[in-house]
Amino acid sequence: MWAMIRRWFDPDEVRSVGTTPDYRFSLANERTFLAWLRTALALVGGGLAVSQFLPEHRLRVGIAVSLLALGGLVALRAVDHWARSERAMRLGEALPPSRFPAVLALIVTIGAGALLVATLL
Template structure:
């Protein structure tokens, strides 16, 4: 007989939390996804629609940074949702996250670079 080492489904862990908390966690996840999509759209816009911002190479770098931030945010948002849901099911404290700090620093860096490009352009 094979040893079954599959991870349990989230629904099988702990107790069902109050549905309002589960829905709030889902809304937070969707807000992170919307933010990632906005950053993605911004990255595409910088490269495709803002020729006055600077040479194409500089716009490509700026656009790729925005897309990279969007990718990381989309990837980590699911992990964050899962960890919060699991903590609620196990009646544990919610896990800490560095996502807001990392997002803020990334967007601030993009803003600084954009302002520099506008000033020299």
């Protein structure tokens, strides 16, 4: 666990294995990471908006907390995926598979439905 977290914060740890990949692949990996961070920020912003602007309703707090927590989870997942992908590229391995985008899409769809219900009530 700590070794994984150390890779997130220590660029030398990522660079300590394998060979340097084509810089275009590393930059593409970084752009993907930044896209995931934008998604995380949007979820956090949505959570804050729900907590402030949705009318008083029992679902309001649940939806807001869920969006805020999901935003934090997406940010952590983004940095983990970036580090694992960079390591795989350096070692010439296949990129790590992930079900996270599909799970996130389902969660967002369910959340959108809950927001719709809360807004209509």
